[in-house]
Amino acid sequence: MKNRIKVYRAMHDLTQEALAERLGVTRQTIIAIERGKYNPSLELAFKTARIFGVTIEDLYEYEETKSGDDKS
Amino acid sequence: MKPTTYWILLLLIAVAVGFVVSTAALAGNVGLAIAATAAAVAFAFIGRRFLDRVVEDERSVQISGQAAMRTLEIAIVAGLFLAAALLATAGSAPGMMSNHYSNGTINLSFFQKDSAGGIAALNSHQINLSGNMTLDDLFAFHQFISEAESPTAYAGLIGYEMMWAAFLIVILYGALYLYYSRKYGS
Numbered sequence: 001m002k003n004r005i006k007v008y009r010a011m012h013d014l015t016q017e018a019l020a021e022r023l024g025v026t027r028q029t030i031i032a033i034e035r036g037k038y039n040p041s042l043e044l045a046f047k048t049a050r051i052f053g054v055t056i057e058d059l060y061e062y063e064e065t066k067s068g069d070d071k072s
Numbered sequence: 073m074k075p076t077t078y079w080i081l082l083l084l085i086a087v088a089v090g091f092v093v094s095t096a097a098l099a100g101n102v103g104l105a106i107a108a109t110a111a112a113v114a115f116a117f118i119g120r121r122f123l124d125r126v127v128e129d130e131r132s133v134q135i136s137g138q139a140a141m142r143t144l145e146i147a148i149v150a151g152l153f154l155a156a157a158l159l160a161t162a163g164s165a166p167g168m169m170s171n172h173y174s175n176g177t178i179n180l181s182f183f184q185k186d187s188a189g190g191i192a193a194l195n196s197h198q199i200n201l202s203g204n205m206t207l208d209d210l211f212a213f214h215q216f217i218s219e220a221e222s223p224t225a226y227a228g229l230i231g232y233e234m235m236w237a238a239f240l241i242v243i244l245y246g247a248l249y250l251y252y253s254r255k256y257g258s
Contacts, residue, residue: 025129032131041130 002061006034008052023047073122081119085112144245151238158231176200 009019016030023030023044032038040048049056073081089112096104120127171179181196200206 020126024126026126026132029129029131038131038134044130 001039002036002063003033003059004061005030005048005059008054008059012052019048019051022051073119073124075123075125075127078119078123078127082116085115085119088112144241148238148241151234151241155231155234155238158227158234161227 016027020027020030025044029038033040045056045060049059052059089108092108093105096108169181177198177200179196179198
């Protein structure tokens, strides 16, 4: 799953640490999401979208994999 | 409290509780061991409340869940293999027969079941109990103790215990799986 968190974070002048604090997660989680290594839960995805004032679709883009399952 | 300080605190608590529990276990004081463990859990819990940053979130829960799952699989498979190996190499504890003689000597004979189910005589020791023990008698005593405490006799016991431990872990896993399965609605 692709995401544009890094872009929106830069637009809102937020550091990874600040975003992590607002979301109630660790900075490592933000790093993992930005790198596409970890797919956040729906709750975390909604929270992130709400912080940036956008929809989930603006932040995350679902890509179908060959096997049909996603890494998380 | 910073996360690093919290991890150092946890490490110190673990070292302290390890020391107290081992000392209590050696002294046979089960109460102290339980109290020390409970105190350690309480300290860790209190320390967690003073954290100024998040140290656990959905990602870390997922990571620890997967790590726990792999640990469980590896531990059960390795435990069962080890148990099977121990049971295969185990010998039964040697049996003993004693004959007393009127001249004050005692004859200790050891025998053991072999893999075919037969009984094999291991050894026989003549020990003089009349008051003037010789070096040979002492050697016979030594043989008696070492044969009675043969490591192969314990291998089977350890193998059985490991098998039961693996079985109990699987049962516990099943029970917890059912619990979480109900909790999350399936």
